[in-house]
Amino acid sequence: MGRRILILGGTSEARELVKGLLDEGLHDVTLSLAGALGDGTKASFRDRLKKTDLSRLYIRIGGFGGPDGLSAYLQAEAIDLLIDATHPYAAQISQNAHQAANRCQIGFVRLERPAWEPLAGKCWIEAKDLNDAATCIPQGARVLLAVGRQSAKPFQARTDCHFLLRSIAPANVVDFGGNFSFCQAMPGKTIEEEIQLLQEKEISCLVTKNSGAKRSYHKIAAAHELGLDVVMIKRPILPDCRIFNNLDTILDWLKG
CATH class of the missing domain: 3.40.50.720 (NAD(P)-binding Rossmann-like Domain)
Structure with missing residues (x-):
């Protein structure tokens, strides 16, 4: 059964996740991009996915108005899974998302690229x-x-x-x-x-x-x-939740 998924994006990982979900064709996906960048952002994103069926994708631009606004949006749109695929340093957005998902009692996971590690003998x-x-x-x-x-x-x-x-x-x-x-x-x-x-x-x-x-x-x-x-x-401490570090693992999880 398909889900109604909201992805908080702005990273290349978010774009790859959207493509993977749309290629499967099982879920209705909304991608939220922070910042009022206008219709040009939507056109650019759609152009990058021009070989993908976008009929089940909705792109929204701009913030939600904190956890209260996001909670209201999740309820109004009947979202049942919230995926945080924002930048690792977008701590406030991640905090708001975690709080809103808990309020609405829906699933919340994060797609997070692994951090770089220092190399031996190099100044770090x-x-x-x-x-x-x-x-x-x-x-x-x-x-x-x-x-x-x-x-x-x-x-x-x-x-x-x-x-x-x-x-x-x-x-x-x-x-x-x-x-x-x-x-x-x-x-x-x-x-x-x-x-x-x-x-x-x-x-x-x-x-x-x-x-x-x-x-x-x-x-x-x-x-x-x-x-x-x-x-x-160092990266900020983000809310405790299930974390996926690559695209394949989160797509496999969503199939389960």
């Missing part, structure tokens, strides 16, 4: 959060700051360092200070691309979150290759 400084990461940066470092523009504020106090803030979304470095410069770009497609950037900008330290994404690891590998300091921000 683990920081418990953004504020801790700011204190871990060596004095006078030139830093590639790959934490997203909304997470850059704690580093403003380190006026002894220069920061190259790389972000997919635009940012105004004037808001951060004269020791910040900005690069609006996706992570490099190859390790060689990342090495070139690190060398051109004379970077001595990389600060990043442990997202676990394959493409994002290129910058870690590049920093290791050049012998740079890597400050890795």
